[in-house]
Amino acid sequence: xxxxxxxLFAVTLIYISVAERFRIYAGLMGLQGFLLFxxxxxxxxxxxxxxxxIIASETVFFKGLVVPFLLFRIIKKTGVYKVHKLxxxxxxxxxxxxxxxxxxxxxSKALVNPYINTEYxxxxxxxxxxxxxxxxxxxxxxxxxxxxxxxxxxxxxxxxAVGNKNPMLINIGILLDIFVGVLILxxxxxxxxxxxxxxxxxxx
Amino acid sequence: MxxxxxxxxxxxxxxxxxxxxxxxxxxxxxxxxxxLHIVFTAYCWINLNSTELVYFTFDSAxxxxxxxxxxxxxPTVYHGFVYTKTDKTRNFNIYHTxxxxxxxxxxxxxxxxxxxxxxIFVEATTLSVAALVYHDRTEKALEATWKYVxxxxxxxxxxxxxxxxxxxxxxxxxxxxxxxxxxxxLASIANPLYLKIAFVFVVVGFSTKxxxxxxxxxxxxxxxxAPPPISALISTTLMNVGFLAIFRVYTLFSSTVILPFMNNxxxxxxxxxLLVAAGYMLKAKHxxxxxxxxxxxxxxxxxxxxxxxxxxxxxxxxxxxxHSLTKASLFFHMGQFFRxxxxxxxxxxxxxxxxxxxxGLIMLxxxxxxxxxxxxxxxxxxxxxxxxxxxxxxWFLLIVTALLLCCIIYALSTRVMHIVFSDPRDIELQEPGxxxxxxxxxxxxxxxxxxxxxxxxxxxxxxxxxRSIVALP
Numbered sequence: 139x140x141x142x143x144x145x146l147f148a149v150t151l152i153y154i155s156v157a158e159r160f161r162i163y164a165g166l167m168g169l170q171g172f173l174l175f176x177x178x179x180x181x182x183x184x185x186x187x188x189x190x191x192i193i194a195s196e197t198v199f200f201k202g203l204v205v206p207f208l209l210f211r212i213i214k215k216t217g218v219y220k221v222h223k224l225x226x227x228x229x230x231x232x233x234x235x236x237x238x239x240x241x242x243x244x245x246s247k248a249l250v251n252p253y254i255n256t257e258y259x260x261x262x263x264x265x266x267x268x269x270x271x272x273x274x275x276x277x278x279x280x281x282x283x284x285x286x287x288x289x290x291x292x293x294x295x296x297x298x299a300v301g302n303k304n305p306m307l308i309n310i311g312i313l314l315d316i317f318v319g320v321l322i323l324x325x326x327x328x329x330x331x332x333x334x335x336x337x338x339x340x341x342x
Numbered sequence: 343m344x345x346x347x348x349x350x351x352x353x354x355x356x357x358x359x360x361x362x363x364x365x366x367x368x369x370x371x372x373x374x375x376x377x378l379h380i381v382f383t384a385y386c387w388i389n390l391n392s393t394e395l396v397y398f399t400f401d402s403a404x405x406x407x408x409x410x411x412x413x414x415x416x417p418t419v420y421h422g423f424v425y426t427k428t429d430k431t432r433n434f435n436i437y438h439t440x441x442x443x444x445x446x447x448x449x450x451x452x453x454x455x456x457x458x459x460x461x462i463f464v465e466a467t468t469l470s471v472a473a474l475v476y477h478d479r480t481e482k483a484l485e486a487t488w489k490y491v492x493x494x495x496x497x498x499x500x501x502x503x504x505x506x507x508x509x510x511x512x513x514x515x516x517x518x519x520x521x522x523x524x525x526x527x528l529a530s531i532a533n534p535l536y537l538k539i540a541f542v543f544v545v546v547g548f549s550t551k552x553x554x555x556x557x558x559x560x561x562x563x564x565x566x567x568a569p570p571p572i573s574a575l576i577s578t579t580l581m582n583v584g585f586l587a588i589f590r591v592y593t594l595f596s597s598t599v600i601l602p603f604m605n606n607x608x609x610x611x612x613x614x615x616l617l618v619a620a621g622y623m624l625k626a627k628h629x630x631x632x633x634x635x636x637x638x639x640x641x642x643x644x645x646x647x648x649x650x651x652x653x654x655x656x657x658x659x660x661x662x663x664x665h666s667l668t669k670a671s672l673f674f675h676m677g678q679f680f681r682x683x684x685x686x687x688x689x690x691x692x693x694x695x696x697x698x699x700x701x702g703l704i705m706l707x708x709x710x711x712x713x714x715x716x717x718x719x720x721x722x723x724x725x726x727x728x729x730x731x732x733x734x735x736x737w738f739l740l741i742v743t744a745l746l747l748c749c750i751i752y753a754l755s756t757r758v759m760h761i762v763f764s765d766p767r768d769i770e771l772q773e774p775g776x777x778x779x780x781x782x783x784x785x786x787x788x789x790x791x792x793x794x795x796x797x798x799x800x801x802x803x804x805x806x807x808x809r810s811i812v813a814l815p
Contacts, residue, residue, distance in 0.1 A: 248535055253510045266503060273496065286492065289499045296506045307509060310458050311502060313465055317495035320472070324488045 140180045144261050147173045147295075148239070151268045154288065155235040156228045158221050163284050164209035170291055171202030177298060184302040193301070193308055197294075200315055205287065208322050212280065221281060231275055238267035258299040265292035283321055290314050345394040345453075348382045352446040360439040363431055369423065372438050376415050379445065383412040386453070399455035399523075402809035406659070407452045407586055410666050411579045415445060417784035421571040421674045424781060433477065437569075440473035444575065451583045457505045457520040460587055461498070464551060467580060468494040474572045475564050486567035493560035494550045501547020501587075507540040522590055529598050537600045544591045545607060552584025553577070553634075554641045555615040565634035565673075566686070573630060574673035577637045578666035585644060585662055592648060596814050608649035609739065615642030616746040623753035629679065629686040632757060633672055636712055639750050640665045643727060646743065650730040655811040657726035660799075664719045664792050668711040671788040675704050678782070681775035688757055692766035697774045700782040702762045704789070709758045711792045713751050719795035 150166050150173070157163055175198040182190050213219065242263035246256050265288055272285030297311040355375050359368050386400040386408060393399045422441065426434045447470055451463035468491065476487040508520055511532040529537065550557040561581075565573045592604055619639035626632045640661065647658035676686070682698045683691050695702030714720035724747075731740040795803075 245539075249533070249539070251510045251533065251536070262503075266500075282492070286496055286499070289496060293499050293502050293506070296503060300506070300509050304509065307458070307506065310462060311506075313462065314495070314499055314502070316465075316469070317491060317498070320469070320491050321488070321495065324484075324491065 140177055141257060143173050143176045143180070144257050147177075148261055148264060151265060151288070152232070152235055152239075154284070155268060155271065156232050158228065159219055160213045160221060160280060161210070161219060163221070163281070164206045164213060167209060167284065167287055168202055168206030170288075171197060171200075171205065174291065174294055174298075175202055177295070178301075181298050182301050182305070185305050189305045189309075193305065193312070196312055196315070200318075201291070201294075205318065205322070209280075209284075212322070221276070221278065231271065234271055234275075235268060238271065239264050242267060254299040258295060262292045262296040262299075265289070265295060286321065287318060290318060343394070344382070344385050345398055348378065348449075349446065351378055352442055356439045356442040356446070359435055359442065363435070365431055365434055368435055368438055372419050372422075372442070375442055375445075376419055379415055379449070380412050382449075383408050393455065397456055397459040397521075398450070398453040400453060401455070402806050403586060403589065403659075404452040404454075406663070406803075406806045406810060407579070407582045408449060410582065410663055411445065411448055411452070414574065414579060414666065414670050417670070417674055417788070418571045418575055420784060421574075421677055421781075422569070425569050425571060425677050433479075436473065437477050440470045441572075444470035444474065444580075448579055448583055452586060455521050455523065457508060457522075457591075460590070461502060461505055464501075464548070464583060464587065465498055467551070467583060468498065471564065471568075471572070471576060471580065475568045477569050477572070478567070480567075483567050486563040490560055490564045493557060497547045497550030497557045497560070499547075500543055504540045504543025504547055504591075507536055507543065511536055511540075522594060525594050526597075529594050532598070534598065534600050537595050537598055538603050541591060541595060541600065541604055542607060545588055545611065548584045548587040549611070550584070551580060552588060552641050553581050553637055554584070554645055555611050555618055555638070558615060558618060558638050558641075561637070562631055562634045565637075566628055566630045570630075570673050570675075570677040570680075573633075573676065574670040577634065577673055578670045581637060581641060582662060582666060585641070585658075589648070589658075593813050601815065605649040605651060608645045612642040612645030612647075612649060613739070613742060613746075615639065615645065616743065616750070620746045620749040620753070623750055626753070626757070627688050629688060629691065629757075629761070630673075630676055632688070632754065633669065633676070636750070636754060637665075637669055639747075640669070640712075643724065643743075646739075647723075647727045647730070650727065650734055650736065650739075651815070652730055652733065653726050654730040655814050656807055657723045657730065659807040659810060660726070660795075661720060661723035663803075664723060664795060665712075667788045668708065668718070668720065668792050671704070671785040671792075672708045672712065674788075675701060675708065675782070675785050678777045679705075681777060683774070684772045688761065689767040690769050691761040692764050693771060695762045697771070698777055700779060701777065704782055704785045705758055705762050707789050707793075708785070709755060711789050713754060717793050717796040719792045719799075722796055722799075 147170060150170055154163065154166050175194060178194050178197050242260050245263055246259035249259055250256060269285045269288035269292060272288060273282045276282060293311045293314060297308045301308045355371050359371050362368065386405045390400055390402065390405060426437055444467060447463045447466035451460055454460035454463060472487050472491050475490055476483050505520060511528055546556060550560045553561040561576060564576055568576060595604060615638050619635045619642060623632060623635045626635060644658045644662050647654040647661060678701055680686065682701060685691060694705060711718045711720065714724045728740060
C-alpha cells in the first residue's frame with residue numbers, strides 16, 4: 139500500500155512540473171499533504187501513539203489543509219491564475235523532470251543502505267530535484283515558493299524513512315514549516331502578486 | 343547547569359525587553375545581557391571540553407568563535423543604541439529582542455555537539471535575522487527580508503537532507519542527536535558515496551550562513567539594507583556559524599577516503615566565491631554591498647585555506663577571526679558614514695576625510711586591514727595560504743587566486759580612495775551630520791587589534807586554534 143502512495147506521489151511531482159495554472163499547484167500541494175499523511179500512518183508503525191498523533195495531525199492539518207488554503211486565497215485575492223514559464227516551456231521542463239527521475243533512480247541504487255528503503259530514497263531525491271527545477275526554471279515568486287514546499291516534502295519523506303526509530307528527526311524536520319508560514323505570510327505582508335517577476339529594488 | 347541558566351536568563355531578558363515599554367529599562371537589560379554573555383564565555387573557556395545538557399560541548403573551536411561574538415557584542419549594542427535613538431519605543435524593543443534571540447541562537451550553534459541541534463539553532467538565527475533586517479520597515483527592507491528568508495529556507499532544507507543522509511550512516515537504532523563524537527568511529531566504515539553527497543549538501547546548505555558560493559546572494563541584499571550593527575553581525579559572527587558547521591563536518595570526514603574530494607569541493611567553492619566577488623566589486627555602486635562582496639571574498643579564501651590543508655587550517659581560523667574584527671569595524675562605521683554623507687551610493691560620496699577626519703582614517707586603516715596589506719594581521723593568514731599553495735605545488739590555483747585578489751584590491755582601493763579624498767561625481771554634498779568622536783573608538787580598537795596581531799599573536803589564541811585543528815590530518 140505504501141508503495142502505491144509513493145508512486146502516486148511521484149506522479150504528482152511530474153504533474154507539478156507541467157502544470158500551467160496556480161490552482162493546480164495549490165491542489166497538488168494539498169494532495170501531496172494527504173499522501174504524506176497516508177504514508178506516515180502506514181510507515182510509522184513502531185512510533186508511540188503520542189508521537190504518531192503529533193506527526194500525522196501536523197501533516198494533514200498544515201500540509202494538507204492550511205498551505206493549500208492559503209495558496210488558494212493568494213490566487214483568489216490577486217486574480218492571477220496562469221503560470222507563465224519565462225525561463226523554460228513546459229515540454230522541456232517535463233524532459234528535465236524525467237531526467238531527474240532517472241538520476242534519482244540511479245543515485246538511490248548507488249546509495250543502497252540497510253537503514254532506508256530504496257523507494258523512499260528515490261522519491262525523496264526526485265522530489266528534491268523537482269523542487270530545485272521549479273525554483274530555477276520559474277521566475278514567478280509563487281512558483282518558487284511551491285518549489286520550496288516540494289523540497290520540504292522531500293525532507294519529510296526522507297525523515298519518514300528513519301522515523302520509526304528516531305521520530306525526533308521528523309519533528310525537527312517539521313520545523314521547516316515555520317519558514318513556509320513566514321514565506322506565505324510574507325507574501326501577504328508584501329502584497330506580492332504571484333506573478334511578480336522578481337524583486338528588483340535591491341541592485342548593485 | 344550554567345548553560346541552562348544562560349538560556350533561561352536570555353529568554354527572560356528577551357521577553358522583558360519585548361514586554362516592557364521603557365527604553366531605559368531595555369538599555370539596562372541589554373547591558374546586563376552583554377555582561378551575562380561575557381561571563382558565560384569566560385565560564386566556557388575555563389571549562390573547556392566539558393559537556394552540558396547532553397547536546398552542548400565547550401570545545402576549542404566553538405569557544406573561540408564565542409569569544410569573538412562576546413567581543414563584538416559590546417560595540418554592536420553601543421552602535422545599536424545610536425542607530426535606534428530616534429526609533430519608536432516599540433521598534434526599539436523589537437530590535438533588541440531580536441538581537442538577544444540572534445546572539446543566543448549563535449551561542450547555541452557554536453556550542454552544539456551534534457548536527458541536529460546545530461541545525462535547529464541555525465534555523466533560529468534565520469528568523470531573528472529576518473526581524474532585524476526588517477527593522478526599518480521600508481519596501482527595500484521587506485524585499486531583503488523576504489529574499490533572506492526564502493534563500494535561507496532552501497539552504498537550510500538542503501542542509502537537513504545532508505543531515506538525514508548522515509543519519510542513515512548511523513543506522514536506525516542510534517541516530518537521536520547525530521553527535522560529532524559518536525560519528526567519528528562510524529565515518530571510516532561508511533559508504534564513501536554517502537559521505538560525499540552528505541558533505542555537498544551540508545556545504546551548499548550552510549553556505550547560506552557562511553556567505554559562500556553558491557548561496558552567497560542571500561547575505562548581500564541583507565547587508566545592504568540591515569542596520570549597520572546588524573550588518574556587522576551578519577557579516578562576521580553569523581558567517582562564523584556557517585563556517586563552523588562546515589568545519590565540523592569536514593573534521594568528521596577528514597579521516598576517511600573522501601578527504602581529497604572535500605578539499606576539491608571547498609577549493610572550487612572558494613575560487614568561485616573569489617570570482618563572483620571580484621566581478622561584482624568591479625561594478626559595485628553601493629558601499630555596503632561592496633563590503634558584503636568583500637566578505638564573500640574572505641569566505642572564499644577561508645574555503646581555499648581549508649581545502650589546501652596543512653598550514654591552511656591554521657590560516658583559515660586566523661583569517662576568520664581577524665576578518666570578523668576588521669569587517670565588523672567597517673560595518674559599525676557605516677552608521678556614521680551614512681550620517682555624514684547621507685548616502686551609500688559610491689558616485690555620490692566624496693571628501694570624507696575633510697568632512698569626518700576620524701572616519702576617513704577608519705576607512706583608510708580598514709582598507710589596509712581588509713585587503714591584508716601589511717601591517718594588517720590578515721596579511722599573515724593570507725601569506726600562510728599562499729605558502730600552503732606553494733608547498734602543495736598548486737601553482738595554477740595560486741596564480742588564479744592572486745589574479746582575482748588583484749582585481750579585488752583594485753576595486754576596493756579605488757572606490758575607498760575616491761570616497762575619502764575625491765569630490766562626489768554626480769551631486770553636491772549635503773550638510774554633514776554631527777558625529778561624536780567617541781563613536782569611532784570601537785572601530786579604532788578593533789582595527790588596532792587586527793594590526794597588533796600582525797606582529798604578535800597571543801599564545802592563548804595560538805593554542806586555541808591549534809586545539810581546534812588537532813583532529814585534522
